[in-house]
Amino acid sequence: MTHTSRLEHCFASLKQQNRPALVSYLTAGDPDAETTRRLLHGLPKAGVDIIELGMPFSDPMADGPAIQKAALRALNNGQTQAKTLEMVRRFREEDSTTPIVLMGYYNPIYCYGVERFLTDAAKAGVDGLIVVDLPPEHDEELCQPAAQHGIDFIRLATPTTDAKRLPKVLANASGFIYYVSVAGVTGGSAPTPERLESAVAGLREHTELPIAVGFGIRTAEQAATIGRFSDAVVVGSALVDCIENANTPDEAVERVHGLVGELAESVRACREVSEPQVY
Amino acid sequence: MNQPVDVSKSLPDANGLFGSFGGRFVAETLMPLILELQDEYTIAKNDPEFQRQLAYFQGDYVGRPSPLYFAERLTEHFGGASIYLKREELNHTGAHKINNCIGQVLLAKQMGKKRIIAETGAGMHGVATATVAARFGLPCVIYMGATDIERQQPNVFRMKLLGAEVIPVTSGTGTLKDAMNEALRDWVTNVDDTFYIIGTVAGPHPYPAMVRDFQAVIGHETRAQMLEKKGRLPDSLVACIGGGSNAMGLFHPFLDDLDVKMIGVEAGGKGVKSGLHAASLNGGTPGVLHGNRTYLLQNEDGQIIDAHSISAGLDYPGIGPEHAWLHEQGRVEYVSATDDEALEAFQVCCRQEGIIPALETAHALAEVGKRAPGLPREHLMVVNLSGRGDKDMMSVAHHLGEKFGVKQL
Numbered sequence: 001m002t003h004t005s006r007l008e009h010c011f012a013s014l015k016q017q018n019r020p021a022l023v024s025y026l027t028a029g030d031p032d033a034e035t036t037r038r039l040l041h042g043l044p045k046a047g048v049d050i051i052e053l054g055m056p057f058s059d060p061m062a063d064g065p066a067i068q069k070a071a072l073r074a075l076n077n078g079q080t081q082a083k084t085l086e087m088v089r090r091f092r093e094e095d096s097t098t099p100i101v102l103m104g105y106y107n108p109i110y111c112y113g114v115e116r117f118l119t120d121a122a123k124a125g126v127d128g129l130i131v132v133d134l135p136p137e138h139d140e141e142l143c144q145p146a147a148q149h150g151i152d153f154i155r156l157a158t159p160t161t162d163a164k165r166l167p168k169v170l171a172n173a174s175g176f177i178y179y180v181s182v183a184g185v186t187g188g189s190a191p192t193p194e195r196l197e198s199a200v201a202g203l204r205e206h207t208e209l210p211i212a213v214g215f216g217i218r219t220a221e222q223a224a225t226i227g228r229f230s231d232a233v234v235v236g237s238a239l240v241d242c243i244e245n246a247n248t249p250d251e252a253v254e255r256v257h258g259l260v261g262e263l264a265e266s267v268r269a270c271r272e273v274s275e276p277q278v279y
Numbered sequence: 280m281n282q283p284v285d286v287s288k289s290l291p292d293a294n295g296l297f298g299s300f301g302g303r304f305v306a307e308t309l310m311p312l313i314l315e316l317q318d319e320y321t322i323a324k325n326d327p328e329f330q331r332q333l334a335y336f337q338g339d340y341v342g343r344p345s346p347l348y349f350a351e352r353l354t355e356h357f358g359g360a361s362i363y364l365k366r367e368e369l370n371h372t373g374a375h376k377i378n379n380c381i382g383q384v385l386l387a388k389q390m391g392k393k394r395i396i397a398e399t400g401a402g403m404h405g406v407a408t409a410t411v412a413a414r415f416g417l418p419c420v421i422y423m424g425a426t427d428i429e430r431q432q433p434n435v436f437r438m439k440l441l442g443a444e445v446i447p448v449t450s451g452t453g454t455l456k457d458a459m460n461e462a463l464r465d466w467v468t469n470v471d472d473t474f475y476i477i478g479t480v481a482g483p484h485p486y487p488a489m490v491r492d493f494q495a496v497i498g499h500e501t502r503a504q505m506l507e508k509k510g511r512l513p514d515s516l517v518a519c520i521g522g523g524s525n526a527m528g529l530f531h532p533f534l535d536d537l538d539v540k541m542i543g544v545e546a547g548g549k550g551v552k553s554g555l556h557a558a559s560l561n562g563g564t565p566g567v568l569h570g571n572r573t574y575l576l577q578n579e580d581g582q583i584i585d586a587h588s589i590s591a592g593l594d595y596p597g598i599g600p601e602h603a604w605l606h607e608q609g610r611v612e613y614v615s616a617t618d619d620e621a622l623e624a625f626q627v628c629c630r631q632e633g634i635i636p637a638l639e640t641a642h643a644l645a646e647v648g649k650r651a652p653g654l655p656r657e658h659l660m661v662v663n664l665s666g667r668g669d670k671d672m673m674s675v676a677h678h679l680g681e682k683f684g685v686k687q688l
Contacts, residue, residue: 110567112581135306
């Protein structure tokens with residue numbers, strides 16, 4: 001296939017710039033559909049390279065309190081799978097380059113219907129999927145069908161993924177590898193950079209795919225430190241907290257884009273610094 | 280009816296599937312653990328020393344075998360089938376839950392785990408887990424929905440007396456499903472030293488098969504006891520179903536005996552048509568939650584809906600995957616009983632047999648009341664008396680107190 005995906009294009013371009021990607025996570029429909037639309041449309045300009053958009057689920061068992069509450073806010077305001085796909089479609093009308101990865105749990109996709117979901121997602125302009133509760137043992141459910149629709153299935157590797165298991169995890173992976181920095185839920189404590197760096201180096205021996213690091217990254221300093229040795233840095237709960245702590249939708253948009261700006265600046269400069277930063 | 284052959288030995292398959300149900304739908308962080316657990320359980324299953332210890336604790340600590348009791352007065356009362364009660368409520372801690380907890384705690388010890396966690400709804404599994412954790416000297420954390428803590432105070436106190444830390448879960452809707460989410464979050468955060476004792480035949484493989492195997496002692500004993508008493512197998516088995524562990528424990532050893540009819544009774548709440556119920560098979564659709572594919576109460580967008588039942592132990596929006604499969608195969612008939620029917624049967628059992636059953640169990644007894652009168656006395660019907668009702672005094676007083684001159688306990 002000669003077609004270059006948005007994700008491939010994005011990582012190739014960043015490689016030339018010698019900087020990691022900034023990946024932002026927001027839950028679709030948090031706090032409401034219109035605010036999410038405004039948030040999404042401003043993200044690339046604020047400095048986001050790849051957008052992760054959460055599909056809210058009533059029972060997010062891999063998420064900490066911040067994203068749990070975000071999902072509830074979204075669902076209470078009537079967010080659905082169809083509305084999430086519609087958000088992507090409208091975003092694509094204005095932005096044809098920024099990759100969008102949908103993240104969530106399998107059940108809402110399963111109930112929507114896998115084939116129907118993949119067809120609609122591809123049509124809307126979705127580039128990849130991260131589905132927390134689909135390990136490689138269940139690749140026939142969604143990972144392989146997604147490939148048929150040209151949608152990347154982004155695999156999670158974790159501190160518990162040992163050398164014996166890693167080949168299985170990488171086998172059908174595409175897009176990039178998402179390294180979960182700590183054993184735990186989203187929004188937890190930050191990992192030590194030393195352990196992370198060696199874990200990422202270990203992964204690189206087994207895959208050519210770009211490696212993103214996420215879970216527990218909240219500040220510009222952390223993003224810079226981790227961005228020095230990873231291909232992408234994912235920030236989620238810290239952005240979602242901005243929404244929770246805002247009194248109005250305007251304030252939410254301002255706070256999220258403000259934090260993204262700080263993170264982006266830090267990530268863009270991180271490999272120019274020769275002295276290792278301490279956080 | 281599509282009759283499976285030799286089902287008891289062949290399922291689940293290597294991927295933990297019962298037909299299309301079951302599986303291992305968990306975060307990657309948990310996968311290595313779950314695979315290790317599967318290996319360790321396979322070893323334990325075939326290890327005579329493990330089996331010897333299990334038998335020892337089942338006997339001297341739990342008090343097994345539990346009697347198979349001919350309920351003469353209940354039989355007379357309904358005027359039909361001969362009713363036998365499998366007295367699981369006489370087990371240590373007052374329910375069938377401990378059969379499984381003893382097995383899993385022995386496995387935890389074998390795996391060198393240092394900490395036990397569990398979820399609980401009515402609190403019976405929490406109490407049984409706290410009990411075995413105390414017995415084996417392991418620290419224990421129980422996740423329990425804030426709503427359930429309110430309605431099951433005596434069990435909360437029991438768990439605390441046994442040394443467990445009871446953590447109220449307020450996320451989501453503060454019930455059993457949320458407690459299970461929170462236990463999974465704890466597990467994924469403490470993967471190295473923690474053993475998660477799941478209380479029912481659900482969750483990722485190998486839990487549904489493992490919990491079933493530990494609970495199958497109920498069915499194996501029933502079989503031997505009925506053969507001894509009557510020289511033949513029972514004609515029908517009745518059990519209540521939330522997640523489905525007491526029913527699976529009774530049913531499984533009889534699955535290949537095609538003449539033995541099996542009836543699982545779900546919690547019908549205010550009625551399956553009202554939408555306020557916990558009947559996943561009668562009122563749900565297939566989906567994926569808590570590590571397995573099974574029937575769930577959910578909306579058309581795949582969001583889980585709260586279950587409703589007078590009994591906290593049945594108040595779960597899913598059901599074990601093997602039940603989902605047996606339902607589709609038609610091997611087991613799944614019906615439901617409403618809150619009111621359960622309360623009525625609860626009182627009949629108290630007055631006719633001098634046994635105060637758990638509200639969960641009362642759902643099975645309600646089905647007996649519908650079914651037994653139309654059957655001849657030669658029909659041998661076994662009901663799993665899965666738990667005793669002491670824990671339900673507050674709930675029952677709330678509904679019936681006035682009738683007995685009791686305002687609130």
